[in-house]
Amino acid sequence: MPPLTIAELLNLAQVTVLTIPTGSDTPELLLGGTRPFKIENDVRINQRTHISILYHHKGDEVIEYPETMLNSDTSIGYFLHMTPTDEPFNPVRNIAYSAGKPSGQSKGHKWPVPCLVDYTTCQGIRICPFVGDDIKISSHTEGSRAALQLQLDQRNAGRAYFSAEEEILNKTIAWFRFITDNGCGYNLQEAMEYSEQELAIKDHIQLMPTKAKWGQKTKKTCQGRIIIRQRQEQSYICCEHYGSFSHKHFVLYPARSGGYNFDYLCALIVNDEPVISKIELGAHQQGYGPLMSCTTVRNISSVKVNCENRHRTSSKGDTLMTEMVRLSCSSRFTVIRPEDGYWKECPKILLICHSPHTHPIPLPTTTPxxxxxxxxxxxxxxxxxxxxxxxxxxxxxxxxxxxxxxxxxxxxxxxxxxxxxxxxxxxxxxxxxxxxxxxxxxxxxxxxxxxxxxxxxxxxxxxxxxxxxx
Known part of the structure; x- marks a missing residue:
């Protein structure tokens, strides 16, 4: 039996066909030259599914950012023409959007050949809670590398040039977070007694690195408090167990804190609000620092739990790591392909995209x-x-x-x-x-x-x- 045509496979009603040239010297393996060789309009798949535009592509072309429609009752389709010798695959594995539950599969559909129907849902993206409203409410129906670059350029448009002062501030905050999250780091000493308030803060702080390690057990180390001491009119930071007979505990002198703002670090440790506010407000006026709004966006498949930037929360006033939150999406993907045993008769795959994406364009982190x-x-x-x-x-x-x-x-x-x-x-x-x-x-x-x-x-x-x- 020869390969079936699109009309035989989908039992199409009235269609309008427009043929356009491919006209690209880019290798077919790459994404830049991916263009449809035929476009059909108003294609009816069944009583419930109507495709407004159907793009025909060669089987070895990669559909990275499939289009959708604003109206959830209509959709965009991509028809992949493959050869009987090609391995069948799910084209959703090539797209930049993370697909997952709700998902499922059904079979036994009575087209000219028995077909499998797979459906998945876009999982959205992760964003920092401190991102602007323009990112939170953004949506799109078309995506591309050029549109993604424009989106990134717009986010960084108001960004000040990177300066040495900003680098020092960022390194100081990162060093403070490391000290807070990991503590002394020396071998576990005698049991410590903490107040209820200290225990609550400690449990909240240690929860962040535990999540970031995805369940990996953390080595138990010295639980001593990190404090500030004076010696010969000089302040230094150390573990409370540090002393003349225990030099292996954590200690940091100003002379050894190259690349850090030692005064700012001390203020963060003791929560000296006047000093902290003065430094961070000055940084905010220059366009950086923990008081600035964020632009961090990550794919849902990213293993990173926390935002790479530190932010000062309004409720507690601390600079704890900020856990990114999910920005959900209701866009759906449906894939129709022949059942096993019918691939050589009909080596074709149909990808249907429904509803707009209610989030920014994701980064292309999935290898096709x-x-x-x-x-x-x-x-x-x-x-x-x-x-x-x-x-x-x-x-x-x-x-x-x-x-x-x-x-x-x-x-x-x-x-x-x-x-x-x-x-x-x-x-x-x-x-x-x-x-x-x-x-x-x-x-x-x-x-x-x-x-x-x-x-x-x-x-x-x-x-x-x-x-x-x-």
């Missing part, structure tokens, strides 16, 4: 399936170098550089990150390397790996490479 396959193929091609391969070595490898140049001919000195911005995160590449190493060397490169190779070798009738293990 096609680019991920290209990276994994490059990793596997390194063969004997795979055992001790690291992300940095992979990015600098001549074979990788040559392949990237083939894929990005318009870039003078391309890097792996030119394939997709998510690959600038070396943790992504590290996970791909780890997966391939685990497949090739399931028992690792140590003694267990050698004995595993010896067992395999003994089962084969070839001249042994490993003859003796001692």
């Amino acid at each position: 399936v096609q680019i991920k396959a290209e990276i994994k193929a490059l990793i596997c091609s390194l063969e004997h170098e795979l055992a001790d391969m690291t992300p940095r070595c992979f990015c600098r490898h001549p074979a990788v550089i040559n392949r990237v140049k083939e894929l990005c001919p318009a870039v003078e000195e391309p890097m792996v990150a030119h394939l997709h911005p998510s690959l600038a995160n070396l943790d992504h590449i590290a996970s791909y390397i780890h997966t391939e190493v685990k497949a090739v060397l399931p028992h690792g490169t140590g003694w267990d790996g050698v004995t595993h190779m010896k067992r395999i070798q003994d089962e084969e009738e070839v001249t042994p490479y490993i003859r003796v293990i001692k």
Whole structure:
């Protein structure tokens, strides 16, 4: 049975067809040249689903920011024309939006071939509670790299130039947060007695780094209070257990606090409000500091729990780490694809997008399936170098550089990150390397790996490479 047409698959009613040229020299693996080769208007899928615009794309093109409609009763569709030899996949895995629950799947739909219908919901993004209202109430129906760059430029438009004073202030606040969150850091001493107010503050403070570690247990260290002492008319910061017979406890002298505002640090520790207000109000007038509104936005898939900036809360007046909150979204994605066993007869996938996104445009942090396959193929091609391969070595490898140049001919000195911005995160590449190493060397490169190779070798009738293990 030959591949079915769009009309046969979807049983379309009246459609208006407009054909446009692709006209792009950009490699199909990359995103810049992704353009539909045909557009259809007013497509009726069933009694409940009406597609206002249906874009036809080649199967190897990446749909990163699919469009939606303002009206929830209508939608935008993307029809992917693939080949019988292609592996079927869910195009939602390529989009920049994080998709999740409510989700589900149904099958047995009586189209010309039996189809599976997957549906997922946009999970929105995470924002700092101190962001402006313009970010909280923003929405969009179209997204692109250019629109994302414009959005970032608008957020930073009123931002003052980075100065040395701002760097010192930020480092001081970060140092204060480290001292507050981690305490002394020396070995656990005798049990401490705290007042109820101190215990409440301590529990609230220690909750933040615990969340940031995603359940990883924190080593128990000295629970002594961080205080300020005087010696020869000089103030210094230390653990209350620090003394002439216990030099290993935490201590910080002004002479050793290079790059920090020691007076501001002392004021934060003892909560000296007049000094704190004077310094932070001056910073606010210059366009920075904990009193400024925030612009931090993160994808829902980000592992970061807290905002990277410190903010002074209005209720308690402290500068605790601010946990980012979720900005939800009701936009939905529906994917229609043939059931297993019917792919070769109809190698086509339909992505339908409903309702606008009620949040800013997210960053493209998800590596598309096609680019991920290209990276994994490059990793596997390194063969004997795979055992001790690291992300940095992979990015600098001549074979990788040559392949990237083939894929990005318009870039003078391309890097792996030119394939997709998510690959600038070396943790992504590290996970791909780890997966391939685990497949090739399931028992690792140590003694267990050698004995595993010896067992395999003994089962084969070839001249042994490993003859003796001692």
